Amino acid sequence: MTLDAKIPGGPLSEKWDRYRFDLKLVNPANKRKFEILVVGTGLAGASAAASLGELGYHVKNFCIQDSPRRAHSIAAQGGINAAKNYPNDGDSIWRLFYDTVKGGDFRSREANVYRLAQISNQIIDQCVAQGVPFARDYGGQLANRSFGGAQVSRTFYARGQTGQQLLLGAYSALSRQIAQGRVTLFPRREMLDLVVKEGRARGIIVRNLVTGALERHGADAVVLATGGYGNVYFLSTNAMASNVTAAWRAHRRGALFANPCFTQIHPTCIPVHGDYQSKLTLMSESLRNDGRVWVPKTPGDTRAPRDIPESERDYYLERKYPSFGNLVPRDVASRNAKSVCDEGKGVGDTGLAVYLDFSDALKRDGRPVIEKKYGNLFQMYEKITAENPYQVPMRIYPAVHYTMGGLWVDYNLMSTIDGLFVLGEANFSDHGANRLGASALMQGLADGYFILPATIGGYLAGTPLAAISETDEAFRHAEDDCQRKTERLLAVKGRRTVDDFHRHLGRILWDYCGMSRQNEGLEKARGMIGELRAAFWEEVTVPGSAGSFNQSLERAGRVADFLEFAELLVIDARARQESCGCHFNEVYQTAENEALRDDEQFCHVAAWAYAGENAPPQFHREPLVFENVALSQRSYK
């Protein structure tokens, strides 16, 4: 298979405009004849469904929760980037583009990232018009703050709840289309399979989570906005229901999966504290604007933080990276936290934590200022840990947070299956090997509000699509597959719970395919995952029945898919014999322990094709071409 990313010609800054002009259009009167399925109601899904509805398409929108407003985009805290340059500090579309490409360690597509930076400004306009209550200064103008990997202030925010406010904006636009009858909402539905007919995505099978019934939905195009797969690690900052199933099922039907080993470990999370723990909680990167990261200089120093004098503290990020300091990109901050803990300088009961200290900022700005910026985050920290961060430094440690990998898409956001579009975190396109803070919200909304509504029209206008019936053979086959998988899960009747397997899988990945990777470890992990998957199908117990509200069955199906997907993740990590961004193979590092890329051999997207239950996946390569930026060793010193 040749992977054609369909990147338009012409100068970088004109590609998107020219391309949009070249795209075929669907006549306004014909739009209502097209049925489009949008799976997911996060920033990407809700904004896409709403925008497609506004254009006049007939849209069905599915979500796993009881309401579209609950999608996990809601938990994003810190902010959304845009190249508005309101602070007049030298920002531009080009700089946002450059920072994003560099932050991703030169493993993303220039054309996609440039388009993202161009659209960033329109997103802010759109959200403000919807009534998103962004932070403002006394003159009533929008306020900005700084985020990691950038030396300009370009992040727009709504206290520590930016994701919530942006999602509620998209949800309100979606609600308006639902009221107008252009979007039909299907809550508490989980997509279990993709229906492909004659090489084109023509529908999905969903399980009604209340009744347990399998439902068939046919359409002219399918849009997946189903988020990332961070929960493959069991403990992550993702919501409990976040999963890989929709993407994995599409992969099994022919969609290539790109760069699955690019998993972002976020540096500032509340540390793990018990084996009953179900998830990890992020403390926004924006805290690094005012918080200083440090550990004691002496390994094994167990004194209370306040008793450790300045001279015996190591502000290691400020020391090693004087120009970016505490605002280095996430991968760099995470790796450094791990290495100081590996040296025995970690703090807290487990020794797996570093301090994030606000005492200087509190002295400088006073508590009211800090409270206004981060009040809800401090409160959340205190609720979870019973410690007051106004008085003692926070203890933080990296945790799995975001996945840059995802289904491969071309410039149209279309996967290798015609008519299957993939948006937001579910696709792989814009963040390379490391995503910068405040860029996920930007990408989700760029994809949903502005890119997909243009490119899907080109597909629909240019493709002859026969009518599709939900009684078609392809639907029956897909539904039978889902039915069989469910029956199989219920029939095992073993003695280990689903969570037990999931926790075990997460441990394998965290130990061998986490912040730091080695070839032997990856090979070992691959074997362990295979064994665990075999054990799952012999020992798992799933109570209840298929025809009812059954949360254990839901989880079992997701974990079964994670067990297949995890192997691909490890294979991809093993195949990429370089270090880049979040992917750190210990063999490939500079004298200063920074990631060492191999641009000769690995300046590409690794896209994997499914080859069957027990067959190794097939590798495909999309070379990355950099015409506008020079590949360089990232330096944040």
Next chain:
Amino acid sequence: MSNKKPLNLTLKVWRQEGTDRRGRLETYKARGISPDASFLEMLDVVNEGLTLAGKDPIAFDHDCREGICGMCGAVVNGRAHGPQRGTTLCQLHMRHFSDGDTVVIEPWRARAFKIVKDLAVDRGALDRIIQAGGYISVNTGAAPEANALPVPQAAADQAFDAAACIGCGACVAACPNAAAMLFTGAKIAHLALLPQGRPEAARRALAMVAAMDGQGFGNCTNEAECEATCPKEISLVNIARMNREFLKAALVSEER
């Protein structure tokens, strides 16, 4: 993190197999619970035990477990989201309970919220209130430059305070009339406080209040239980703002 002793608790949990089935309280033991565990993690531990014992685990809605998605919620010892102020159930930690406590756990109860199973309820009625008018009618691409319309900081802050609602439904569960006034008021206020929201303010207030009544929610009798229980501490002032918007709309607007 504290190093307190593990807790042993007696749970009385509402079990109901489906919407039209009869429910009852059942008693379970929760043993060896870490005080640092969240309330939902305590339920996870109990459910693991029920699963291994071949019994049906307790169904409950939850997702982000960070107090922001609004998916979780149950009435704990008579209080929606439990005893701690300004806290969702997922952010309530077991250190607020004592060894030997009996904890009664029930679903939200309101005419407009049907029980799906056990502690999970259908809150679709809240979505339908938003669909009636909880938005600003602006199509994608039709927005002017963001800083063209300054918004006074105080108005932006107040709008944010109202917009912080997570739609969990605790206000309805806490209200003796099962009213959704705080929920509806918060959305009406959020948009009415912003200049972008003014053009549709009258139509929005009338439509959303009508939808609220139509969905089977009760009326406000100033009990203020909603404000006391709201995990995001949404102020009662928003109900006053809603009433003002509604009265203006009903009496003097073009939309009446």
